[in-house]
Amino acid sequence: MASAIYSRSYVACSRFIIPRNTSCSQLRRYATANTKEQKPARRPPKIPGSRLIEISSSPEAPFVSQSAKKNAFRNRDSIVQKTKKPELVKGIPDRRAADNEVSNKSQTTHPSNTASKQSPRDLNKLTEEEQLEQVEQILAMSRYMPTADPWGQPVDTLDVILPHPIFSGIRPRFPTYRAIISHFWENRMNDGKNATSLLLLAKANAIPGIDLSRATFFQKFFTQWPWRLLSTQSTRAGSWLEPFRDTALARYKELNAAIAQHDEKQVKRLTASNYQDNTLHILRKNQNPSHTYIWRFHREVTPTKVLSIRSTEGYLGIEEPKFGNRMMVHALLKFDTEQSLEIYDKRGKALHKLADGETSLGQGTLPAQRKRVTEYLVLEKRMWYDGPWIFREQLYDST
Numbered sequence: 001m002a003s004a005i006y007s008r009s010y011v012a013c014s015r016f017i018i019p020r021n022t023s024c025s026q027l028r029r030y031a032t033a034n035t036k037e038q039k040p041a042r043r044p045p046k047i048p049g050s051r052l053i054e055i056s057s058s059p060e061a062p063f064v065s066q067s068a069k070k071n072a073f074r075n076r077d078s079i080v081q082k083t084k085k086p087e088l089v090k091g092i093p094d095r096r097a098a099d100n101e102v103s104n105k106s107q108t109t110h111p112s113n114t115a116s117k118q119s120p121r122d123l124n125k126l127t128e129e130e131q132l133e134q135v136e137q138i139l140a141m142s143r144y145m146p147t148a149d150p151w152g153q154p155v156d157t158l159d160v161i162l163p164h165p166i167f168s169g170i171r172p173r174f175p176t177y178r179a180i181i182s183h184f185w186e187n188r189m190n191d192g193k194n195a196t197s198l199l200l201l202a203k204a205n206a207i208p209g210i211d212l213s214r215a216t217f218f219q220k221f222f223t224q225w226p227w228r229l230l231s232t233q234s235t236r237a238g239s240w241l242e243p244f245r246d247t248a249l250a251r252y253k254e255l256n257a258a259i260a261q262h263d264e265k266q267v268k269r270l271t272a273s274n275y276q277d278n279t280l281h282i283l284r285k286n287q288n289p290s291h292t293y294i295w296r297f298h299r300e301v302t303p304t305k306v307l308s309i310r311s312t313e314g315y316l317g318i319e320e321p322k323f324g325n326r327m328m329v330h331a332l333l334k335f336d337t338e339q340s341l342e343i344y345d346k347r348g349k350a351l352h353k354l355a356d357g358e359t360s361l362g363q364g365t366l367p368a369q370r371k372r373v374t375e376y377l378v379l380e381k382r383m384w385y386d387g388p389w390i391f392r393e394q395l396y397d398s399t
Contacts, residue, residue, distance in 0.1 A: 158310035209243025260295035321384035
């Protein structure tokens with residue numbers, strides 16, 4: 001019994017040195033005092049969802065193998081890694097948290113993906129402050145990037161309209177008197193806008209082919225300008241827009257010849273916007289590369305006429321443009337011409353419909369039947385560019 005008490009007291013009091021000449025009563029007293037002072041062993045923290053085996057170092061604990069201990073601590077480490085939050089570096093926000101916050105906001109504000117997309121019509125509804133902010137941004141861009149032109153961005157076609165005379169065939173076109181009055185008012189509004197646009201061009205000395213820099217006070221207010229401002233649709237010689245009509249007809253011929261020759265580079269040079277896309281689509285789809293096309297212009301059935309013209313300041317930079325002026329012009333013209341198109345295959349065989357009573361044009365070509373073509377085309381010119389007038393849109397007469 002003394003040996004048993006001695007062994008237990010030695011186990012409990014392994015940190016202390018016990019003298020050999022100690023009696024059993026002293027050992028019992030010493031052992032009971034030492035067990036009261038000893039603190040319980042610290043247990044590992046319990047993690048929810050984990051299945052750990054409690055390991056105790058006391059003699060009364062059940063025997064646990066080394067493999068069980070390793071598996072228990074391995075499970076504990078894996079659970080801690082899963083539940084541990086990533087440490088954030090000071091000054092760098094948590095990207096995943098920001099993405100979750102943005103996604104949560106988008107889900108709360110926009111319940112569906114289709115509802116979150118804004119239509120182009122909503123984007124065009126800008127307040128005056130937002131428009132001024134955009135202008136300031138463009139000004140800053142032109143200041144920091146002098147070689148770029150922020151004012152050369154694509155724009156929508158200005159409010160040109162296709163007027164119709166109301167005195168020829170009134171009943172078929174306008175079944176009611178209200179329609180007649182409405183169309184008459186639209187024509188007068190178009191005349192007023194044409195005069196206003198011509199006045200802006202005249203003040204900026206931007207009318208193509210006309211020099212108004214030496215106009216006197218009486219010419220501006222009494223003798224010339226008042227009645228010339230109302231002659232937009234005039235086809236008489238000597239009118240302000242006569243040089244522009246001649247230039248527009250020349251560009252019209254160049255464009256049709258480029259389409260027939262399958263010259264995409266020239267087509268892109270003379271067209272823009274939707275008209276360019278439609279022209280290139282027709283050029284690549286309908287024309288056969290193995291065939292030869294020859295377009296011929298014969299005459300004007302009626303003189304080329306300016307139906308509607310709009311002008312506005314398109315260059316809003318602080319400094320004056322290095323070339324030309326600040327104006328941007330959109331003009332709707334009527335081309336009423338007589339033309340023909342000849343088509344030949346690889347062997348030179350004519351595939352077009354031959355004209356009646358026509359002789360050979362030489363070099364093995366046969367004249368094609370002439371056709372009258374009437375087109376309403378919108379031309380654009382940015383006056384601060386040293387470039388040609390370009391075709392940007394085509395309108396159609398619904399009547």
